[in-house]
Amino acid sequence: MSFLVLYCRSGFEKDCLAEITDKAMLGGVSGYGKLEDGGGVVRFYPYGEGAAEKLTKDLSFSNLIFARQWFVATEELTDLSEQDRLGPIIEVFETLARMDVLVLEHADTNDGKQLSKFCRKFSNPARQNLRKKGLLASKKEECHDGGVRGHLFFVTGTHVIVGQSTIQNSSQWEMGVPRLKFPAAAPSRSTLKLEEAWLQLMTAEERMSFLKFGHTAVDLGAAPGGWTWQLVNKGMKVWSIDNGPMNEELMATGQVTHLRDDAFTYRPKRPVDWMVCDVVDKPAKVADRMLRWLLEGWCRYTVFNLKLPMKQRWAEVHRIFERMDEALTEKGIQYELRAKHLYHDREEITVFIRTR
Numbered sequence: 001m002s003f004l005v006l007y008c009r010s011g012f013e014k015d016c017l018a019e020i021t022d023k024a025m026l027g028g029v030s031g032y033g034k035l036e037d038g039g040g041v042v043r044f045y046p047y048g049e050g051a052a053e054k055l056t057k058d059l060s061f062s063n064l065i066f067a068r069q070w071f072v073a074t075e076e077l078t079d080l081s082e083q084d085r086l087g088p089i090i091e092v093f094e095t096l097a098r099m100d101v102l103v104l105e106h107a108d109t110n111d112g113k114q115l116s117k118f119c120r121k122f123s124n125p126a127r128q129n130l131r132k133k134g135l136l137a138s139k140k141e142e143c144h145d146g147g148v149r150g151h152l153f154f155v156t157g158t159h160v161i162v163g164q165s166t167i168q169n170s171s172q173w174e175m176g177v178p179r180l181k182f183p184a185a186a187p188s189r190s191t192l193k194l195e196e197a198w199l200q201l202m203t204a205e206e207r208m209s210f211l212k213f214g215h216t217a218v219d220l221g222a223a224p225g226g227w228t229w230q231l232v233n234k235g236m237k238v239w240s241i242d243n244g245p246m247n248e249e250l251m252a253t254g255q256v257t258h259l260r261d262d263a264f265t266y267r268p269k270r271p272v273d274w275m276v277c278d279v280v281d282k283p284a285k286v287a288d289r290m291l292r293w294l295l296e297g298w299c300r301y302t303v304f305n306l307k308l309p310m311k312q313r314w315a316e317v318h319r320i321f322e323r324m325d326e327a328l329t330e331k332g333i334q335y336e337l338r339a340k341h342l343y344h345d346r347e348e349i350t351v352f353i354r355t356r
């Protein structure tokens with residue numbers, strides 16, 4: 001019976017499982033999970049023939065917060081022979097749809113990382129053999145925008161989970177992690193968080209139309225300016241709110257006004273296009289302030305972090321989003337909310353909201 005494999009940050013397996021269990025249940029599918037604390041991967045076994053496939057059709061991957069990637073696993077091969085790893089793998093793929101691409105992956109853990117060299121080495125023979133058998137598209141026909149992705153998720157060099165995902169309804173990045181280069185001119189590494197948020201939480205079309213030259217933005221908890229740098233880089237005029245010092249080169253652009261105000265009481269003189277917030281505080285307190293901005297119409301788009309130091313992170317996030325939904329709906333505000341536990345996030349998740 002097939003099952004779901006979901007990758008997450010090490011230490012967040014229980015949250016990832018709690019979320020998929022709840023969301024599957026809403027669609028009428030129940031199941032049970034298996035995880036190892038710190039293992040960076042969750043197996044979810046839904047009850048019923050074809051239930052795993054159904055879940056990946058009914059649920060939208062972009063609505064999952066704690067999962068970096070998912071696929072439907074057909075077989076877990078626990079005892080591969082080092083002499084012929086490919087034979088049993090090919091046998092499994094022979095029962096499945098022809099693939100457009102194939103990825104070889106492992107958990108994002110210290111143990112998992114030991115497998116990255118092996119995965120790189122094994123990828124060529126695996127792809128060549130699957131192509132010879134007509135099970136994988138040729139290099140020329142490879143398609144990364146649609147179709148079927150094959151997954152070989154290695155637990156050890158002789159233990160692999162074999163399965164497939166729909167390219168359109170999964171993460172486009174290997175292991176669900178976009179590889180971003182730290183921009184040398186940015187004042188802090190946090191800059192990558194906002195860049196990743198825009199990549200993970202918005203479509204290419206949305207980035208084109210929501211991140212425009214001439215837009216205005218407020219950055220709450222801005223110092224030293226990693227997030228402000230991203231906004232400035234898009235040609236925006238930014239009000240950066242923080243008691244701490246801002247990076248001098250960034251200030252020299254002339255696009256930034258630094259205000260030593262409190263992020264929780266500051267309000268803009270006129271509505272702005274963007275408000276971003278990277279303040280470290282209680283998630284409910286941050287969410288309430290974000291809500292106020294949206295209810296008052298002080299911004300149209302927002303990206304903010306919710307720190308989650310508690311044990312039951314999914315339950316807390318769920319509660320917060322329900323409260324936000326009630327308040328926005330009551331005021332007749334239509335909105336879209338997407339949230340993700342980004343690769344560059346640690347004990348927090350990042351949220352994007354757009355009002356209409």
Ligand SMILES: C[S@@+](CC[C@H](N)C(=O)[O-])C[C@H]1O[C@@H](n2cnc3c(N)ncnc32)[C@H](O)[C@@H]1O
Binds near residue numbers: 188221222280
């Ligand atoms: C994680 S850092 C922000 C890093 C920033 N996003 C960057 O990319 O460089 C959090 C910032 O929030 C600021 N902060 C915390 N509480 C604040 C408050 N109540 N009002 C304004 N700033 C606050 C801190 O001074 C700190 O600079």
